[in-house]
Each structure stands twice: as structure tokens, then as C-alpha cells.
Amino acid sequence: MRNSSVAAAIFAVVFSTQLLNSILAAAPSPAAPELPNPGAEFIRSSCNSTLYPKRCYKTLSPFAPEIGSDPKKLAKKALSVTLKVTQSASKLMRRMSRIPGAPAAMADCVEEVEDAVEELGKSIDEMVGAPTQGPEFCRMIGDVQTWLSAAETDDDTCMDGFEEGPAGSSAATVKRNVKKLVEKHVGRIARFTSTALALVNLYAASSSGVPSC
Numbered sequence: 552m553r554n555s556s557v558a559a560a561i562f563a564v565v566f567s568t569q570l571l572n573s574i575l576a577a578a579p580s581p582a583a584p585e586l587p588n589p590g591a592e593f594i595r596s597s598c599n600s601t602l603y604p605k606r607c608y609k610t611l612s613p614f615a616p617e618i619g620s621d622p623k624k625l626a627k628k629a630l631s632v633t634l635k636v637t638q639s640a641s642k643l644m645r646r647m648s649r650i651p652g653a654p655a656a657m658a659d660c661v662e663e664v665e666d667a668v669e670e671l672g673k674s675i676d677e678m679v680g681a682p683t684q685g686p687e688f689c690r691m692i693g694d695v696q697t698w699l700s701a702a703e704t705d706d707d708t709c710m711d712g713f714e715e716g717p718a719g720s721s722a723a724t725v726k727r728n729v730k731k732l733v734e735k736h737v738g739r740i741a742r743f744t745s746t747a748l749a750l751v752n753l754y755a756a757s758s759s760g761v762p763s764c
Contacts, residue, residue: 590616590620594618597622597750598611601749601750602749611625622757623678623754626678626747627679630751633746636740636743637744640736641668655712659708660737666701670705671699673698706744
């Protein structure tokens, strides 16, 4: 009787141990605390100075390891992304201008967007190797601000010449559809350009030792 009681006790202990081990194994491990990402937080904070903070952060946060907490790198990356978006839209505009029945204004729009591509390219080139203080820094910032503002004007001018034909006509349908596509892509360029300009302005304001330009 004593032996059977001991065996039962041992079985109970073994069973309880196995059950506890299986429960512990099945239990989810506590999540490791997320380490702060200074680059991502810097980008989030900087993007709050733009008109489109959410879009700005979504676009630029993947480059956080490259950007770190450097406002110049952030501004240059914003310019680079904007240039790619504008180049892509420029190619699309050229294709759309060849659509039969496309508005005559498409030719002007193609030219305006190509001008924006050139101005964005000059802005990026100007920032490469530019000094971080002094009169030359202020001149560089002034040039970039001028070119980005001109690019924004190009985007606005692109839409000025669009007119639709008589309602219900096939020509009007083509023109309306083309106009909608142009508005979509020009609006996207404008948002990216606005964001790049805001981050360039932030870089200018945050550069240490630089008097107001």
C-alpha cells in the first residue's frame, strides 16, 4: 500500500512537472522592448514642419539608417525622391501628349514638368559639396529655394491651359480623362516639392553657426 502511494505521488509530481513545462513552452515569450530609432524620430520630428507630415514620414523613414539625424542628408534625400517622382511623371506626360485628342495644353504641360526636372536636378547638384556655413552656404540655400519655388510654379502652370470641349462629345471625354490623370500626377509632384522645400528651409535654419540667410 505504501509503495503504491509513493508511486502515485511520484507520478503526480512528474505529471505536474511535464504539464508545467508544456504550459511554459506554449506561453508567448515577453516581447523584447523596441529600441529607439533616433533616425526615424528625427525624420518624424522634421516632417512635422511640412504641410504633409504623414506622407513625408512614410516616404523618408525607410532611409532612416542612411539619414541618421543629419538635416542636410534629409533635405538631399527629399530632393532625390522628388526628382524621381517628377522624372516618372514627365515620361508619363510625354506619352499622354501623343494620345489622339489629347488637349493642346499637354505640350505646355510636358515642357513645364521637364523644367521642374531640370530645377530639381540643379538643386541636388548645388547641395553636393556645398559649404555648411558662411556666405556661400547662404547663396546655395537661396539658389535651391529659388529653383524649388520655380518648380512649384511650373506644376501650377501645367494645369492652366486645360479646357474641356462640349459636354458629351468624345473629344471632351478624352480631354477630361487626360486632365484627371495630369491633375493626379501634378498634384503628387507639388506635394513632394513642397515637402522638399520645407526640409531645405529646416536645414538652413538648423545649421549651426550660420547667420540668417
